[in-house]
Amino acid sequence: MFYPLVDELFKLSILEDIGSGDITSQLIVPEDCISKAQIICKEDCFLAGLPFVKRFFYILSQNFGLQPNAIEFKAYCKDGDFIEKGKIIAELTGNARLLLAGERIALNILQRLSGIATLTAEFVRRTKDFNVKILDTRKTTPGLRFMEKYAVRVGGGHNHRFALYDAILIKDNHIKIAGSVKEALSRVKKNFFHQKVEAEVKNLEELKDAISSGADIVMLDNMDIDMMKEAVRIAKGVVLLEASGGVTLDNISEIASTGVDFISIGALTHSARAVDISMKIKEIL
Numbered sequence: 001m002f003y004p005l006v007d008e009l010f011k012l013s014i015l016e017d018i019g020s021g022d023i024t025s026q027l028i029v030p031e032d033c034i035s036k037a038q039i040i041c042k043e044d045c046f047l048a049g050l051p052f053v054k055r056f057f058y059i060l061s062q063n064f065g066l067q068p069n070a071i072e073f074k075a076y077c078k079d080g081d082f083i084e085k086g087k088i089i090a091e092l093t094g095n096a097r098l099l100l101a102g103e104r105i106a107l108n109i110l111q112r113l114s115g116i117a118t119l120t121a122e123f124v125r126r127t128k129d130f131n132v133k134i135l136d137t138r139k140t141t142p143g144l145r146f147m148e149k150y151a152v153r154v155g156g157g158h159n160h161r162f163a164l165y166d167a168i169l170i171k172d173n174h175i176k177i178a179g180s181v182k183e184a185l186s187r188v189k190k191n192f193f194h195q196k197v198e199a200e201v202k203n204l205e206e207l208k209d210a211i212s213s214g215a216d217i218v219m220l221d222n223m224d225i226d227m228m229k230e231a232v233r234i235a236k237g238v239v240l241l242e243a244s245g246g247v248t249l250d251n252i253s254e255i256a257s258t259g260v261d262f263i264s265i266g267a268l269t270h271s272a273r274a275v276d277i278s279m280k281i282k283e284i285l
Helices: 003-017 023-028 050-063 096-126 145-154 172-178 181-191 204-212 225-235 252-256
Strands: 034-041 072-075 088-095 133-135 168-170 197-201 217-221 240-244 262-264 277-284
Touching: 003 050, 003 096, 003 145, 023 096, 034 096, 050 072, 050 088, 050 096, 088 096, 096 133, 096 145, 096 252, 096 277, 168 181, 172 181, 172 197, 181 197, 181 204, 197 204, 204 217, 204 225, 217 225, 225 240, 225 252, 252 262
Parallel strands: 133 262, 168 197, 197 217, 217 240, 240 262
Antiparallel strands: 034 088, 034 277, 072 088
16 A cells, blocks of 8 residues: 555544544543444445555554554455445444544545445446456546545556656647647657657547557547547557547447547546445444
8 A cells, every 4th residue: 555645645634624633522422432333334335445444543543642553443345345235344443532533534535435436347347348448537536546546446447647747648738739749749759768658639630640650549539439430440450549538327338339448537536426334333342
């Protein structure tokens, strides 16, 4: 796990949600109260985020001045499992104030990531008969990209570039500034030789320009099905093709049937519905 970044996010989350303390629990719950809580799934889903929740309670314990293992965490499932409604996902035992203080943040993580994994899994299921990979995008919640892209992988999808620094992707605004697809690719090729280059195109002429100018991957931006099929005919075996824009569960199978190599879907991370998961105190020890 990439814990340095995640740990800092957890610390900010604690500052945001708990701040100087959970005043309600401080007034009601004895300081030395030990309880057992269960995390319960309230709808069918694919689970994602359990290791992050465990790590969160580790960081929260430190924040409260307790031993990092102050909360005993027992998982009954693992990420990637299909979870049916009513199933107990995990059991947590420890200081009741700590459990209640961390409840909302922990559930937010689990609900959000499980929602992404569940949506991704459905896109993957609908394209299982085609030789195509489902990709995410950079349309992620600021600060949560590492976790959200992890959830896409749990759901059976694949990660596109993680950030601006790890891949060359020439998009419409780059092309606008450069003047053309050819010129944008020329500028890249003159100055960078160590990485594959992807270029976005909006029509077949730009596709041909991208191919002749040395693109390795071409993104077909918001093309209709007929144009996509023609793009595949022109480029198959020459460059890899990625379909992007306007992809939904209703049209994903038709897009996959065109023969493109990748389909990128921003909705995997920006529009996934959070799964309904709750935490309940079950026993006072």
